[in-house]
Amino acid sequence: MARRLPAPLLPACLLAGLLALPGCMSGGTTAMPTAEPQGAPGTPQAAPAPAGSVHQPAQIPALESPAPASAPAPVPAPGTAAKLRPYWEDLRQRLARDGVSGPRVDALLATLGERTQSPMGRKMKQLYTSKFLPKPKPSEVPTYYKGVLTDANAQKCRDYLAANRSAFDRAQAAYGVPCEIAVSLLFVETRLGTVLGDVKENAFQTLASMAESRRFEDIPEWTARMPGCEAQRAWFDETMPKRADWAYNETRALVKYMLKSGLAPDRFPGSIYGAIGLCQFMPSNIETYGADGSDDGVIDLFDIRDATMSLSRYLARHGWKPGISRAQQHKCLMAYNHAAIYANTILALSDMVKGEPSPEKPAAKPAAKAAPARAKQPGQAGKPGQPGKPGKPKAGKAKLI
Numbered sequence: 032m033a034r035r036l037p038a039p040l041l042p043a044c045l046l047a048g049l050l051a052l053p054g055c056m057s058g059g060t061t062a063m064p065t066a067e068p069q070g071a072p073g074t075p076q077a078a079p080a081p082a083g084s085v086h087q088p089a090q091i092p093a094l095e096s097p098a099p100a101s102a103p104a105p106v107p108a109p110g111t112a113a114k115l116r117p118y119w120e121d122l123r124q125r126l127a128r129d130g131v132s133g134p135r136v137d138a139l140l141a142t143l144g145e146r147t148q149s150p151m152g153r154k155m156k157q158l159y160t161s162k163f164l165p166k167p168k169p170s171e172v173p174t175y176y177k178g179v180l181t182d183a184n185a186q187k188c189r190d191y192l193a194a195n196r197s198a199f200d201r202a203q204a205a206y207g208v209p210c211e212i213a214v215s216l217l218f219v220e221t222r223l224g225t226v227l228g229d230v231k232e233n234a235f236q237t238l239a240s241m242a243e244s245r246r247f248e249d250i251p252e253w254t255a256r257m258p259g260c261e262a263q264r265a266w267f268d269e270t271m272p273k274r275a276d277w278a279y280n281e282t283r284a285l286v287k288y289m290l291k292s293g294l295a296p297d298r299f300p301g302s303i304y305g306a307i308g309l310c311q312f313m314p315s316n317i318e319t320y321g322a323d324g325s326d327d328g329v330i331d332l333f334d335i336r337d338a339t340m341s342l343s344r345y346l347a348r349h350g351w352k353p354g355i356s357r358a359q360q361h362k363c364l365m366a367y368n369h370a371a372i373y374a375n376t377i378l379a380l381s382d383m384v385k386g387e388p389s390p391e392k393p394a395a396k397p398a399a400k401a402a403p404a405r406a407k408q409p410g411q412a413g414k415p416g417q418p419g420k421p422g423k424p425k426a427g428k429a430k431l432i
Contacts, residue, residue: 114141122243125279131286139286142296143239149230150237151244152253153303154274155267159257162266176376179219180391185383188214191223192384195335198324202339205322206347211381212360213339216367219377220311224335227300227309234301234314235285241278241304245271281305285314292329308332310342320345342367 115123119140126132192199192214199210217223230237244250247260247267254260260267285305289296299307306313312321312332321330324340331337343351349366350359357378364374379390 116143116145118146118243119143119239122239122279122282126283126286129283131283131290135290136286139235139289139296143236144232146243147232147236147240148244148250148252149232150241150278150304151271151274152250154241155250155271156253156257158270159260159263159266163259163263173372174375175379175391176219176372179376180379180383180389182383182389184218185380185389187223188218188380188384191217195339198336198339201324201336202343205340206343206351207353208343208346208351209381211384212346212377213343215377215380215384216342216364217309217338218380219373221309224309224333227333229303230301232301233296234299234305234307235282235289235296237301237303238278238282238285238305238314242275242282245275247271278305281314284317288314288317292331294329294331298333308341309335309338310345312341312345316345317341320348 115137123132123137123140126136188211192210196210199213202208202213203210214223221227232240247254247264249271285299285307288294301307302311304313308331310332317330317332320341321332322337322340322344323330324336324338325331325334329337330341332341345367346363349363351363355363360378361371361374364377365371368374383389
């Protein structure tokens with residue numbers, strides 16, 4: 032865990048800027064938390080990881096026990112800058128021009144591995160497909176995320192809430208967001224901290240790779256999957272630098288956060304576009320919306336106390352207050368992630384945590400009335416409909432229930 036970060040955190044909303052410049056990754060605004068840049072206006076939203084799947088073990092200290100020491104910040108070695116892979120030198124120089132430089136920054140940059148094409152390639156394929164390829168016939172949009180609204184998941188939320196009661200109670204007292212809403216949001220975002228990353232790269236590697244992927248030639252593995260893309264080079268030349276600039280701003284914010292907190296890059300498993308923590312904030316949102324719920328001087332979104340306080344602060348800053356209507360609650364959750372299915376699922380799961388039944392459970396069907404007996408026709412000894420033929424008794428079958 033880290034030592035202390037004076038400023039608050041930023042949610043994945045900022046992702047919005049990337050996903051839909053004009054638009055947002057997770058929410059459509061420049062300050063929004065999300066499991067990833069999904070749900071932005073005009074961009075399809077990926078469903079959350081299936082319940083029960085685990086990509087990363089949760090690193091959440093028990094609330095009542097002392098927090099483990101923070102991962103040590105990288106220690107600069109002599110000649111660290113010279114060890115940078117050549118394609119990270121441009122990023123180093125851009126950071127320096129923005130006043131972010133020095134041995135500790137070089138040490139962080141030296142942890143970066145090979146640049147990966149996936150973050151930018153995935154984003155451009157999504158945008159390209161939406162803009163240039165034939166669209167499939169619209170199908171009915173589901174109301175809730177599949178597999179989330181189960182009694183078992185509601186019980187997991189209750190158990191998690193009970194185990195971390197003081198963290199949720201403090202956040203509710205500070206910002207008015209009910210504990211059931213907060214725990215349901217954490218379930219939808221990261222399965223209560225058990226699904227912290229969608230990709231093998233950490234958030235620093237993901238964002239830095241995207242920041243340094245500005246040209247069509249930088250993503251050959253992905254352009255090969257985009258039929259006819261060569262004819263749209265002008266669009267790529269215009270669009271990719273915008274996405275890269277968005278990613279650079281997030282990379283810079285993450286570097287500043289690591290310098291302040293002392294947390295190392297390997298502490299940040301992230302989503303496909305770099306959202307981090309139990310509540311999935313984009314790095315640039317940490318300063319604006321993050322909150323230190325543990326009072327240790329550091330905003331650590333992998334600490335349940337800080338994550339709960341931060342997500343509650345975010346919702347409060349977007350209009351949540353005690354006594355607001357269901358429609359207003361829905362609007363606040365849509366600010367966190369611009370997708371109706373997201374807000375619908377969190378509200379429904381929070382109801383279940385309070386003991387209400389799942390809205391997806393089918394209503395009990397009334398018992399069918401017995402059909403009136405049919406009169407036998409003359410000469411009909413057995414089966415109805417076959418006059419004159421005696422009916423054959425059938426072998427008995429077990430009734431399936």
